[in-house]
Every structure is written in C-alpha cells, then in structure tokens.
Amino acid sequence: MEPVLSVKNLSVQFPTRRGTLTAVDNISFDIAPGEVLGVVGESGAGKSMTGSAIIGLIEPPGRISSGEILLKGERIDNLSTDNLRRYRGKRIGMVFQDPLTSLNPLYTIAEQLVETIRTHMPLSQADARKRAIKLLDDVGIPAADRRIDDYPHQFSGGMRQRVVIALALCADPDLVIADEPTTALDVSVQAQIIDVMKNMCAEYGAAIMLITHDMGVIAETADRVAVMYAGRIAEIGPVRDVILDAKHPYTAGLMGSIPTLATNSDRLTQIPGSMPRLSAIPQGCAFNPRCPHVFDRCRVERPDPIASGTRRVACWLHAPEEQAA
Amino acid sequence: MTAFVIRRLLQSIIVMLAVSLVAFVVFRYVGDPIESMVGQDMRLADREAMRDRLGLNDPFYVQFATFVGNAVQGNFGISYRLQEPVTRLIMERLPATIELAVASALIALIFGVFFGVYTALKPKSPITATVMTLSLAGVSLPTFLIGIGLIYIFAVELGWLPSFGRGTTVMVGGWRTGLLTESGLRSLILPAITLSLFQLTLIMRLVRAEMLEVLRADYIRFARARGLTDRAINFGHALKNTLVPVITITGLQLGSVIAFAIVTETVFQWPGVGSLFIQSVQVVDVPVMAAYLMFIAFVFVVINLIVDILYYTVDPRLRVGTGKR
Structure with missing residues (x-):
C-alpha cells in the first residue's frame, strides 16, 4: 500500500553566525495509511523540527536543505507559499503541545472551527457550523451545540486540547502531526486525550505522527516508533520489537531508564553524559562518546540506518560485515 | 456589565468632583472676584454688600456646592474679558x-x-x-x-x-x-x-x-x-x-x-x-x-x-x- 507520508533523506539546516547547524540530518521514514508512528527523543533531537518541516512551518532562517517529503506520492516540500498553505490544515492537521495558548483567546470556538472548515471546504456558514458541532461532539465535548459559542478561556486544558484535535481534523486530513499533545496536561487527562486522538483519527481515516518524549504514551499508542538522536534516526521499527528488544545502544539506554514495577531495582540505569549541542556533533556516530559498546569504526564513520529484521538501526554493531567479523 | 458601568460612572463622578474642587479654588481664590468685577471708585460698604449678595461670605462648602450646582447646569459665570457667559x-x-x-x-x-x-x-x-x-x-x-x-x-x-x-x-x-x-x-x-x-x-x-x-x-x-x-x-x-x-x-x-x-x-x-x-x-x-x-x-x-x-x-x-x- 502506498504510504501516506514518505520522508526521504530530509535535512533541515539553520545558518547562524557560527556556521550552519543541521537540526535534522538526512532522515527517511514512511507512515502507512491509518498508522500511528511515534517519534521519541530528548529535547533538541529534531523531533519537532521534523514535524515543522513536514507541515512547512520552519521558522526562517531555517530551511529544508535537502531531501523530499511526499504526501500520498505527491511532493510537498517544494510548493509555493500559497499551495503550501492549502494543504496545511486540509491534508495535514497539527496538534501542538500547549492547548492553553493554541487557541486565539478573542474568538469563540465556533468562529475558529468554522473559519478553518470554510478555508478548506466549500461549505456554507450553517453547514460548517453543523460540521463543527459534530466534530466537537466526536471529540467528547459535552453539550457541544451549546459550548461551541464559548470562548477558549471557558474550557479546561483537557477540553481545549479536544477542541484543538477537532480543529486538526476538521477538513478530513490524511495525516495528523501531534507535537507533544499531552505534555502540558494533567496526568489524569493525558490518557483520555490520547484515546480521543487515536479513536478520532481512526474514525476520520488519518494517520498520526505522534511526537513525544514519553515512552509510555508511545508504547500504548503507536504502531511503530522512530527513536531520534541529535537530528538523526537511531532506530525505527514496530513498537513491540523496539521496546522489548532494543538494538541501538541509545534505545536500550532509554528503555533502561524507565522505571517499571515488575523489576524491583533501586537504581535506574542511566546514559552517561548528555546529547551533544548541534554545533558540536562528534565525528562518526553522534552517540559514540556515550555509547557503552563503542569501537574504532564508530569514531570515524557515520552509520546509516541498516535494515535488521523488522526494523532499521543506525549502529555499526548491527552491520552485516561487523557481525561476520 | 451593567454593574461595571455603574461602578465606573461613580468613580468618574468622584474624579469630576475632585477636579471641580481645584477649579473652584482657582475660580474663587486666585485674586478677589469683587476686585475683578468693579471699578476702583466703589465704596467699601458697597463692596461688602456685593459680597453678601454674591454669596462670597458664605462658608466654603456652601460656595463649593453652589459652584458644583451651577457647573452641573453648565453655568460657569461671565468671562471678565468678553463679558459673555463662559459656557x-x-x-x-x-x-x-x-x-x-x-x-x-x-x-x-x-x-x-x-x-x-x-x-x-x-x-x-x-x-x-x-x-x-x-x-x-x-x-x-x-x-x-x-x-x-x-x-x-x-x-x-x-x-x-x-x-x-x-x-x-x-x-x-x-x-x-x-x-x-x-x-x-x-x-x-x-x-x-x-x-x-x-x-x-x-x-x-x-x-x-x-x-x-x-x-x-x-x-x-x-x-x-x-x-x-x-x-x-x-x-x-x-x-x-x-x-x-x-x-x-x-x-x-x-x-x-x-x-x-x-x-x-x-x-x-x-x-x-x-x-x-x-x-x-x-x-x-x-x-x-x-x-x-x-x-x-x-x-x-x-x-x-x-x-x-x-x-x-x-x-x-x-x-x-x-x-x-
């Protein structure tokens, strides 16, 4: 089946006074229709930047320096500003981290929904409003037909995030990019929001790219997961495989640092050191200074993701020639 | 809304009273009004009679109340220079x-x-x-x-x-x-x-x-x-x-x-x-x-x-x- 989204060799660069910084470095991945792809990684690993690149919202002077982004086989990374705008919100919906600041405080929910719907669909004011009420009802806002005329400040954080999800889905997109959709919410609400998002996207037929640093959310929600480190994909594959049997030492380190109730250990394993700044990425594999299994080749040569069973891993440990040796 | 407007109206009235006090002090005590109105050859007794008639010997608060009362009706007296009502x-x-x-x-x-x-x-x-x-x-x-x-x-x-x-x-x-x-x-x-x-x-x-x-x-x-x-x-x-x-x-x-x-x-x-x-x-x-x-x-x-x-x-x-x- 043709993937909804296909990212090929994408790089995003920022020219600065001290040289060009590469925030996203030559990454490739696909998202199948209806699939949920989780993207995890530390802050600054390039997760959000990848999301911004796909929807064409990288703040200048940042720019896509190479690679292709295809939405259902159609290139969207080189469109004109106006054509770019037409697929945002219509073919790709976006959910941001903070629902408290994502909605314009001066307009009612109805105004914001109807405005978005009518930008992308040839509906009358009344029909757009009906669709808006249906959307709000679907995301689980009680008495949607009355609440629709309220202002954002009259809703709680979780309810506002539901509204944001309704806004992201209001023109039947093929893909929803959710950038840390639950990070700003109460823990008790997080699971609900993830549920709403997953069910809604299934109902409206949208694939999800779920950006988060919360492994728990990924484990529950995603079909596949991409682990990002210093602007590159370290490992990508089915969620179960990656979590139960991490192949990249970085992924293994991440999994080891999650507390579980089953193993009654006093100390969690941690990865020594911290992710390098974009201006000081080491030669070879970006993870080599922190890697417990580092060997000579890692310090010189940069590994590209290598197919290994159901997944791809960017690590020399899994290169066929190294394993043979 | 109505309560707010009423509250602000009351505040406005207090501000206007304060300003009218200043205006009144200027009006009444910068120079002698009688001196400004009559010629040099008027007898002292007549001046006193005039003072009484114009209420200038009344207590301060009575004079102020009269001033405010006149002001509310748009009466600010006669211009010395042009001999016409100020209003x-x-x-x-x-x-x-x-x-x-x-x-x-x-x-x-x-x-x-x-x-x-x-x-x-x-x-x-x-x-x-x-x-x-x-x-x-x-x-x-x-x-x-x-x-x-x-x-x-x-x-x-x-x-x-x-x-x-x-x-x-x-x-x-x-x-x-x-x-x-x-x-x-x-x-x-x-x-x-x-x-x-x-x-x-x-x-x-x-x-x-x-x-x-x-x-x-x-x-x-x-x-x-x-x-x-x-x-x-x-x-x-x-x-x-x-x-x-x-x-x-x-x-x-x-x-x-x-x-x-x-x-x-x-x-x-x-x-x-x-x-x-x-x-x-x-x-x-x-x-x-x-x-x-x-x-x-x-x-x-x-x-x-x-x-x-x-x-x-x-x-x-x-x-x-x-x-x-």
Missing part, C-alpha cells in the same frame, strides 16, 4: 477644536495602525527602515516646530495651503463647521497633520511592538498550521489581539489631542477652545480658565469610560461572570 464662549469655539482633534486622531489612528502593521510584517523592507527613522523625528520634534515647519513649506514656499484660521465656515444646526467648504477643509489639513504627528508615531510604534509580540504567539503558529490565509492570520487573528493596548493609548491620546491642541491652535490661529484658553490666561480671565479645566477633565473622564467599555467588546476574557470555567 456660551466655549460652546461657540468647541466645534473648531473637536473637528481639529477628531481629524488628527483619525489621521493618527489610520496611518499609525497601517504603518505599525506594515513595519511589523515586513521588518526588512527599506520602507520600514525609512518609516522607523522618520517616526523618531515625529516623537522627538516639538509640535510648534513641526507646525511652523509645515507652514513654511506648504504655505509660504509652495503656497498650496492656508497658514492660519479655519477658512469659510457654515452653520449646521448650531454647529459651526469647516468640513463642508473647500477652504475649510484646506485650512484643516496643516493643523490636523501637525497635531496628529506625535500620536501617529506613538500608535505606530505601539502597534508594531504588539504585532511583533503577538506574531510569535502559539495561536498564530497554530493558525498557520490550520492553513488560514495570511490575510486572515495577520488582520483577523494578530491585529485584533493587539487592540486592547492600542485602544487604551488611542483613547488617552484623544484626550491629550483635545487638551494639547492649545499649541497647534496658537501656531495656526485656530479659533478653538485652546486659543480661547491661552488668551484668557494672558488677562487672568479666571472663569474661563476654571471652566476649561472642568471641560478637559470631563473629556478625559468620558473617554476613559468609553475605553473601559470597549475593552469588554474586544476581549471576552474580561467579561467576568458571564462564563463558566
């Missing part, structure tokens, strides 16, 4: 001042918002650089200098526009207007520009600063991600969010425009309330001065009240009590 003098000249003030406030608001938005949206354009540099002159040059400069260029050297007065005026239902004749409109141009220039630059810089701030907000980014047009984002979402501070400043500035029209009116010999005040100061025409003080205070109080009510219509978050959280 009539002010009313005769008020149209000139209001036309000038409203014209310059409109110029300031329209061009201020336009340039403010433009310079915020196109920070790198050469027009922005020029406008920003010129605006420095607008804030820092004193009004009389700008007025004299404009007179020199457009009236003396180029001879395009009249340098003083209101031109031909016509009466429309008790309102002497210069807006309906060509010479009246031509006469209005230079003083209106002079008076507006300071406010224009102030509004422009304020709108620019607010726009730059708002354009960075999450809801603007989310609006972009929803695929709204630039026009809808910049004017519908961004500009509206800058309006609360802009309304505040514009409102207060409209008061200042009326109050500080004094200088412009003097430079252009504009027959308004400001020039009446200057002439009265020169001959210590105390009733006119006191009435002018009251009048300006009244203008400020009314404008502030309108501004507060406008907040409500712009920002739904201020409508406390109408929403449930």
